[in-house]
Amino acid sequence: MLPQEIIAAKRDGLALDPASIEAFVGGYTKGSVSHAQAAAFAMAVYFQGMSMEERVALTLAMRDSGAVLDWSDLDGPVADKHSTGGVGDNVSLMLAPILAALGIYVPMISGRGLGHTGGTLDKFDAIPGYTTSPDNVLFRKVVREVGCAIIGQTADLAPADKTLYAIRDVTGTVESVPLITASILSKKLAAGLGALVLDVKTGSGAFMPTLERSRELAESLVAVANGAGLKTSALITDMNEPLASAAGNGLEVRNAVDFLTGAHQDPRLRKVTLALCAELVLMSGKAGSIGEALSLVTDALDDGRAAEKFGAMVAALGGPDDFIENMDRHLVPAPIVRDVFAISAGVVGEIDTRGVGMAVVALGGGRTNPADSIDHRVGFDRLAGLGESVDGGRPIARLHAADEASAAEAERRLRAAYRFGNAIVPPPLIAGRINPT
CATH class of the missing domain: 3.40.1030.10 (Nucleoside phosphorylase/phosphoribosyltransferase catalytic domain)
Incomplete structure (x- = not known):
């Protein structure tokens, strides 16, 4: 099948055979399938999905687009x-x-x-x-x-995978x-x-x-x-x-x-x-x-x-x-280290965990695009968890920042990520297990 035929088949909800998937991924790796065609394929999969058999075929084709490591010389499991x-x-x-x-x-x-x-x-x-x-x-x-x-x-x-993920x-x-x-x-x-x-x-x-x-x-x-x-x-x-x-x-x-x-x-x-x-x-x-x-x-x-x-x-x-x-000799500390306190005392009832992560990004400790450089010194420690009480003696966290501007923004974000209320029962830490098949 031609690349456009493979795209059309998936667009129409048809199942792709392993040979077609292998040909499409192989063509994309070698350059005979364009970025536009790969984008169209991704969108077709997004809307139509894939059977488990198709997913296995796609995974194997992407694996085989490059080298596969061999550890058979080792004397134990890998x-x-x-x-x-x-x-x-x-x-x-x-x-x-x-x-x-x-x-x-x-x-x-x-x-x-x-x-x-x-x-x-x-x-x-x-x-x-x-x-x-x-x-x-x-x-x-x-x-x-x-x-x-x-x-x-x-x-x-x-x-x-690297190029398809970028698309x-x-x-x-x-x-x-x-x-x-x-x-x-x-x-x-x-x-x-x-x-x-x-x-x-x-x-x-x-x-x-x-x-x-x-x-x-x-x-x-x-x-x-x-x-x-x-x-x-x-x-x-x-x-x-x-x-x-x-x-x-x-x-x-x-x-x-x-x-x-x-x-x-x-x-x-x-x-x-x-x-x-x-x-x-x-x-x-x-x-x-x-x-x-x-x-x-x-x-x-x-x-x-x-x-x-x-x-x-x-x-x-x-x-x-x-x-x-x-460790203390080798890990560079941030120039600003201070506690972040809640506006008022209370019990931590909910945490917007994504918001905590974005507060680290605001400090320079994360990326908004893959080319960004990051500051490895910054972030938070002593973070309060669900059900913990915070007050004038127990902060939400200790802040590590490079400058006052990023520190102020991160403090604002961290406080916004914490919500206080009655003591709660946290959700199960391990919510499920999927056994090998």
Whole structure:
């Protein structure tokens, strides 16, 4: 079929066979299918949807548009996790070293933040010397010797996704569940994994704010990933408040190191992190039950092995050898640090979590377009959570800012994001689990 025939077939609600999807994606990668045709295809999928079989075919075609990593030389299972994005979500920084401490290799290929959500790579850029773009030789060396390496997407992994995402971003088709599914999974399949867990967020800080939409995405991701041969499960987790008590790149790194060393662990963050780790330990065959898996990952965190792995990864990728021990020496502080208080005392009844994320953006800690530079020093810590009382002694958060103008705007936004009322029962932290199929 010609590209225009494939577009017309999907426009009219017809199912596309794998050969047609492969031809269209292959043509787009090579340049014989134009950007305009790709945009038309995306819009047709947005309105007509795709069957699970079509989604699998699209995901595989996008995976095969570039290189596929092979980790068969390693002596243990290979696994990874993907989050759909939120505020204060620094789980990856703890998950990778916890799993590495248990003999599970984690070649984590992560992205940067956009909009109100933070990006894992932006957090690591706060660490002096850490390279998020190593060559393939160094990447493989760190994974093999340390057990985990967190880096950025290379140009040869799922290149069709990078260009198609740029088109979706400007054509109003980002929210298409089939296209989101293929975008996420094509990169994970290209990473050569043996197991994957998905953290699908729901609530005011999630791209899918309703539980119904979050479940739809989680079920699509799990079905397509398993259909493409990758053992995958998903947890649907709450994003009606920031996951960690810190939001902002360097501050989330500090929060993660404190978590790994046991200096401070936010309870919600600990529960989600260990639950996601346990999923991968179970799927990787390192435990016979989820209870056994939880015990293993808890021990790896609490006895210090995970902290050692994190420090080794940072050093192997160019960061300081003593980062864990001397974090304060290496993380640059913001020039303005002060508490933000509510207008009047009360109990936190609701948080516009997206609003908190946008307050970080207003400080210079996020992007409104991919080319923006960011300030890794800024953000908030000591964020109040749902059900907490705030008053003249307990602030909403502590602000870290570069200048007075951005500080004032961020304070305004943060106060607007918090609403006060009677004590509430927070929504379930883990709202659902989708089993491997």
